[in-house]
Amino acid sequence: MDHSNTDLAEVTFHHAPSGDETVKRIIKTTVILSVITLIELALGFGIYYMHKNPDYSHSLVLFIKGVIVILSLLKAFYIVGVFMHLGDEIRNLIMTIVVPLLLFVWFIAAFLWDGNSWRNLRNTHGKSIPQTEQHQVTPEAKKPGGVE
Numbered sequence: 198m199d200h201s202n203t204d205l206a207e208v209t210f211h212h213a214p215s216g217d218e219t220v221k222r223i224i225k226t227t228v229i230l231s232v233i234t235l236i237e238l239a240l241g242f243g244i245y246y247m248h249k250n251p252d253y254s255h256s257l258v259l260f261i262k263g264v265i266v267i268l269s270l271l272k273a274f275y276i277v278g279v280f281m282h283l284g285d286e287i288r289n290l291i292m293t294i295v296v297p298l299l300l301f302v303w304f305i306a307a308f309l310w311d312g313n314s315w316r317n318l319r320n321t322h323g324k325s326i327p328q329t330e331q332h333q334v335t336p337e338a339k340k341p342g343g344v345e
Contacts, residue, residue, distance in 0.1 A: 222279075226275075226279050229275065230272060230275065230276070233268055233271065233272045233275075234272070236268060237265050237268050237269065237272075240261050240264060240265050240268075241265065243261060244258055244261055244262070
């Protein structure tokens with residue numbers, strides 16, 4: 198039986214990219230993460246210099262901080278997709294990981310918001326008595342049976 202190379206073709210699966218593709222992917226990943234990091238740093242320095250001005254806009258600072266958080270999350274998802282190879286997986290596996298993560302982040306945000314709301318309500322509508330108006334208890338009143 199003659200087994201020449203033309204009769205039986207070998208089936209191979211290339212899991213890893215070739216040398217040139219690997220180098221291109223590493224350069225692309227480095228450039229993307231570097232650009233996002235430089236944008237975050239520029240925004241951070243912008244906030245730093247805005248705080249030196251006494252008339253800075255609080256809403257603009259909050260907006261910039263929100264942009265920094267979004268960029269950081271984008272960078273985190275990209276790192277997970279590339280370095281943990283999650284981007285190469287099927288959609289159901291990705292959703293199995295991403296949906297609980299998003300729910301966890303939402304729980305943290307909801308608990309912080311609710312805690313802050315409770316604190317603000319307690320401080321504005323609470324019946325707390327200032328320290329100067331509190332009733333001073335005499336040592337005799339502390340004895341069992343009350344004042345004699």
